[in-house]
Amino acid sequence: GGGGGGGGGGGGGGGGGGGGGGGGGGGGGGGGGGGGGGGGGGGGGGGGGRSLLLLDCRPHELFESSHIETAINLAIPGLMLRRLKKGNLPIRSIIPNHEDKERFVKRCKADTVLLYDEATADWQDSGAATSVLGLLLQKLRDDGCKAYYLKGGFNKFQTEYSEHCETNLDSSSPSNSPPASVLGLGGLRISSDCSDGESDREPSSATESDGSPIPNNQPAFPVQILPYLYLGCAKDSTNLDVLGKYGIKYILNVTPNLPNMFEHDGEFKYKQIPISDHWSQNLSQFFPEAIAFIDEARSKKCGILVHCLAGISRSVTVTVAYLMQKLNLSLNDAYDFVKRKKSNISPNFNFMGQLLDFERTLGLNSPCDNRSPSEQLYFTTPTNHNLFQLNTLEST
Incomplete structure (x- = not known):
């Protein structure tokens, strides 16, 4: 041999x-069976x-x-x-x-x-x-x-x-595009003030927290996360051609004031979660009803669009929470899963803290959440009296 x-x-x-x-x-083999082995x-x-x-x-x-x-x-x-x-x-x-x-x-x-x-x-x-x-x-x-x-x-x-x-000739990630950092907590926007990261203005005038226009590198159409689950922005929710193309009949609107454009047409079922993209907002309280709404769409064999304004923070947070609960994924894995489909996601820092809490509630283990006391993360969490307490998120 x-x-x-x-x-x-x-x-x-x-x-x-x-x-x-x-x-x-490894030779062995008495007798030379001839290099034929190589043909393996x-x-x-x-x-x-x-x-x-x-x-x-x-x-x-x-x-x-x-x-x-x-x-x-x-x-x-x-x-x-x-x-x-x-x-x-x-x-x-x-x-x-x-x-x-x-x-x-x-x-x-x-x-x-x-x-x-x-x-x-x-x-x-x-x-x-x-x-x-x-x-x-x-x-x-x-x-x-x-x-x-x-x-x-x-x-x-x-x-x-x-x-x-x-x-894969149909790869949706062309090789000349910058590679996405897989789990990037590095992709988060951490604002120096208390302004909204995605202010709920008309899509044409929306800006990020630093006042610059929303990045134009986001996908032109909603991104398919699962066969029935699509992640997008406000513009996607108003495009009948796009909704029809992907079989979307359910729309989860994660904003306080953007309109449900076709609510009275009888063609679509809406749920609205009135949350701004702001560090004071408690989005996690809506996770159960959001997850149930997405599951309802799945059971009806309909597509569902989850959107906020820009499709990078609030809607992403809800989508990640859904994947964590339904697919039993850790926060790292769920975030990574979405990031690979849509490279420009960027939930605000406090929403990430709420997802970490949600991970602990679900009893999931994140490979990155093994911090020593000196490496603890801190997030402010709203209280019932509109005050804010500092919470330590320790590894479980």
Whole structure:
């Protein structure tokens, strides 16, 4: 069986660059069965009885656009990098897809693990801590995995073995758009005053809290979060063509004063949540009825549009809460799920605090919510007397 590693020009074979050594000729095998073993295509040749487990370390948008077949995407939120460096974050916790997570846990010790990014060339292990790929490589090796990286990265592999790459020509995230930070609490708007982040004016004149126009990089149409659930802005809620195109018959209006445009036509069912995008507002009190309304639309096999003014704060908060409860997702995972569909989301800081409280109420565990006392987050919460108390959000 010698030399199997060299063979296998397939997806795994490409890994030969980094993983060849890993193969080592498990040799064994008396008698030479001829390098035929190499023919094992993707993983077989990778190394003496081991198959390859491929980890794609590129941003999710690039992975969705094209990746090596069977690869698992490891797009690490910037928020988690520090914890990963400290060694107190298991790699499995940053794999968003449940099936991929199970596959990783089952195979990471038995298989040869091959990591790749966009275009890694030679670098020394001493420089591992300076790159995400190097950090993951070191972490995997520390955990007892047989891990290597693919020299030349995805670019080189795609050039030489394009037949072993899966390409999504209909990807909604073009490769030339800036990659979204996966869980970004970094995407939050934290205003220095108490003004609304999304003041409920006419859509044409709406401004952000700093007075600049609402970003024009938001999608032209509502974004499909689930087969029946759409997230959008005020403009979407007034466009009959858009509503008809997506089969939307339910509309959840998360503003205090924007009109329910077709309320009296009999075609649509509305619910209005009278909340401004302001740090003093308690949106979480409306989570149960909002979630029930979305579920009603699902049970009727109708599409539902959840909108506020700009579609980036209040409606996002409600949508994330729905995913947390109905799909049993942590706040991190639910936020990540929405962020991948709609990159410009930005709930205000206090709404995020309410979602953290909601996560604790649901008994969900967020991989990022393991703070030491010195790293506690604080949010102001409205009281019954229009006063505000300072609450500490500690990890459960």
